Amino acid sequence: MAGHHILRIVTKILFAPILLFALYVQFHGDYGPGGGFQAGVIFAVAFILHTLVFGVEETRKIVPEGVLRVAMVIGVLLYAGTGVATMMLGAPYLGYDVIVPESDHHAGQHYGILIVEFGVGVAVASTMMMIFFKFVGREPDIKDADW
Amino acid sequence: MFHTAASPIVLVDLAILSLLVATALVMIRVRRLFAVVMLSGVYSLLSAAFFVSLDAVDVAFTEAAVGAGISTALMLGGMLLTARREKEMTSNRQGVALAMVVVVGAALFYASFDLPAFGDPQSPVNAGVGIDYVERTPNEIGLPNIVTAVLASYRGYDTLGETLVVFTAGVAVMLLLGFGSARGGLAVKDPDAIEAADDADATPAAEPAAAPQPQRGEG
Numbered sequence: 001m002a003g004h005h006i007l008r009i010v011t012k013i014l015f016a017p018i019l020l021f022a023l024y025v026q027f028h029g030d031y032g033p034g035g036g037f038q039a040g041v042i043f044a045v046a047f048i049l050h051t052l053v054f055g056v057e058e059t060r061k062i063v064p065e066g067v068l069r070v071a072m073v074i075g076v077l078l079y080a081g082t083g084v085a086t087m088m089l090g091a092p093y094l095g096y097d098v099i100v101p102e103s104d105h106h107a108g109q110h111y112g113i114l115i116v117e118f119g120v121g122v123a124v125a126s127t128m129m130m131i132f133f134k135f136v137g138r139e140p141d142i143k144d145a146d147w
Numbered sequence: 148m149f150h151t152a153a154s155p156i157v158l159v160d161l162a163i164l165s166l167l168v169a170t171a172l173v174m175i176r177v178r179r180l181f182a183v184v185m186l187s188g189v190y191s192l193l194s195a196a197f198f199v200s201l202d203a204v205d206v207a208f209t210e211a212a213v214g215a216g217i218s219t220a221l222m223l224g225g226m227l228l229t230a231r232r233e234k235e236m237t238s239n240r241q242g243v244a245l246a247m248v249v250v251v252g253a254a255l256f257y258a259s260f261d262l263p264a265f266g267d268p269q270s271p272v273n274a275g276v277g278i279d280y281v282e283r284t285p286n287e288i289g290l291p292n293i294v295t296a297v298l299a300s301y302r303g304y305d306t307l308g309e310t311l312v313v314f315t316a317g318v319a320v321m322l323l324l325g326f327g328s329a330r331g332g333l334a335v336k337d338p339d340a341i342e343a344a345d346d347a348d349a350t351p352a353a354e355p356a357a358a359p360q361p362q363r364g365e366g
Contacts (some may be wrong), residue, residue: 031290031292080308083307105289123314131317135324
């Protein structure tokens, strides 16, 4: 899309705010609507927009597929590992209260939910980007007339 | 039965639901797949608006982000791998399909009479476990957003399962589409496979298809 100046400039303007919004949704999920799933999808959408306008090769320079593969696993392991960690501390699997046992305002629950949601966000964002890259990576760039 | 007075919100709901039906009907009629994908995004966005009017903001958020956002983009990516237009239906099975749709639709319509009215305080959702979560969350979790408390703490196993489903989907796509070159799946490095492809191609005109596709150079 070499000639589309408006699309390219609007994408450049919107890219960072979309990422920022994703982070807000991620870490504000305890207090308002949102959480890991939505944040991960919004995070991935920023890069998908980048791919649509600048092409998949340019986006791969920002997020190589090797990084995405590792991030997918890290996200799932963050979630599952939190459960293992609470078991090590003597609580049931994903029993967050044990993380800060002496807290009187459920700090353990807050930390546990925050970590787990972050794992969901990382896993969902990297998986969505990976799926999209795999889909668009199989076709040469589409000419505008093909639409 | 539980009755609500007619209010402006009801008009909004009616407008959104009519637009949903209209979008679905247009999606059936249109043959260009690009338009169908875009309309499915519109459909999801309208659903999200409807969820907002039902006070289910978390669901609306997910529908807007996943339904209207990412699945539209993924459907576009999938569409690029197939044709751009839907084939014309041959008419010999349309009667069977119509009969199926009518029967299933009638069954659903009949079942909808047993649904509790919207906001009914006696419905199982509002009287049973839901009210339990609302009462227990401030004492046990202390999060203002009860949806997050249920999702990540009370139902933490379920959410772990959902995350694994997403992960598995990604792995499956990597296994199905991940091999070959970054551009085009035909670049085969294995010489035996290229030879086999050469043997299979009887016509010389098809020869370039078997040769490894050159990777696009980094600009």
